[in-house]
Amino acid sequence: MLNVHSVESLGTFDGPGVRLVLFLQGCNFKCLYCANPDTIEMKVAKPLSVDEILQMARNQRPYFGKKGGITVSGGEPLLQARELIPVFKALKEDGFNTCIDTNGSVLTPAVKELMEYTDLVLLDIKQMDEKAHQELTAVKNQLTLRFASFLHSINKPAWIRYVLVPGYSDKEEHLHKLGHFIESMSNVQKIEIQPYHKLGKHKYDALGWEYQLEDVEMNTPEQLHRAETILKSYGKETIIN
Numbered sequence: 001m002l003n004v005h006s007v008e009s010l011g012t013f014d015g016p017g018v019r020l021v022l023f024l025q026g027c028n029f030k031c032l033y034c035a036n037p038d039t040i041e042m043k044v045a046k047p048l049s050v051d052e053i054l055q056m057a058r059n060q061r062p063y064f065g066k067k068g069g070i071t072v073s074g075g076e077p078l079l080q081a082r083e084l085i086p087v088f089k090a091l092k093e094d095g096f097n098t099c100i101d102t103n104g105s106v107l108t109p110a111v112k113e114l115m116e117y118t119d120l121v122l123l124d125i126k127q128m129d130e131k132a133h134q135e136l137t138a139v140k141n142q143l144t145l146r147f148a149s150f151l152h153s154i155n156k157p158a159w160i161r162y163v164l165v166p167g168y169s170d171k172e173e174h175l176h177k178l179g180h181f182i183e184s185m186s187n188v189q190k191i192e193i194q195p196y197h198k199l200g201k202h203k204y205d206a207l208g209w210e211y212q213l214e215d216v217e218m219n220t221p222e223q224l225h226r227a228e229t230i231l232k233s234y235g236k237e238t239i240i241n
């Protein structure tokens with residue numbers, strides 16, 4: 001059984017093509033900008049079996065086309081790596097494209113096995129600077145960077161996702177550090193810059209949590225363009241998502 005927070009049909013933002021996206025419950029980070037703070041708490045949400053997930057995927061197969069498939073996001077999906085193995089195994093046996101959207105903080109034997117059934121990893125690198133990462137997510141970034149190196153070592157296709165938060169993750173030196181870190185990783189196919197937004201703010205109010213980025217403005221087109229130019233200079237396809 002997977003512990004699922006919610007399910008999105010016909011998603012177009014989390015991986016190639018049109019996708020069925022499962023958001024799992026529970027996360028080990030607490031990002032200041034998290035748009036789904038209600039997925040963070042480690043609690044039992046909606047249990048879904050392998051068969052139920054396979055059936056959902058089969059029902060939506062006509063919409064997936066050549067590129068689409070299933071993405072598991074969160075929360076942090078790799079916290080449920082052991083439970084995900086039979087799900088991805090069944091999906092692959094049925095010919096579906098599989099994708100994981102992760103903060104990269106878990107690298108257990110189960111995660112390594114899960115990678116055998118994963119076509120693409122969307123790896124969220126929140127910050128290259130350790131101190132700034134901790135300020136933004138409440139944890140350090142070594143595990144994420146170790147996971148990135150692991151993906152490179154097994155040549156697993158990956159897209160890097162980077163949320164550009166003004167004042168928190170948009171310093172030029174940190175963007176250069178990211179570009180430098182991944183420039184030699186041949187498995188990294190693309191970088192997605194994700195503009196900062198406050199769409200999840202009302203959820204903080206509902207949870208009774210303080211939204212600490214109240215004063216942070218959305219990115220200007222110039223800020224996004226500057227980040228795009230810096231990251232592109234390291235030779236990777238870079239888009240603003």
Ligand code: SF4
Nearest residue numbers: 027029030031034075
């Ligand atoms: S890693 Fe993702 S789900 Fe977890 S707190 Fe950060 S943004 Fe939210």
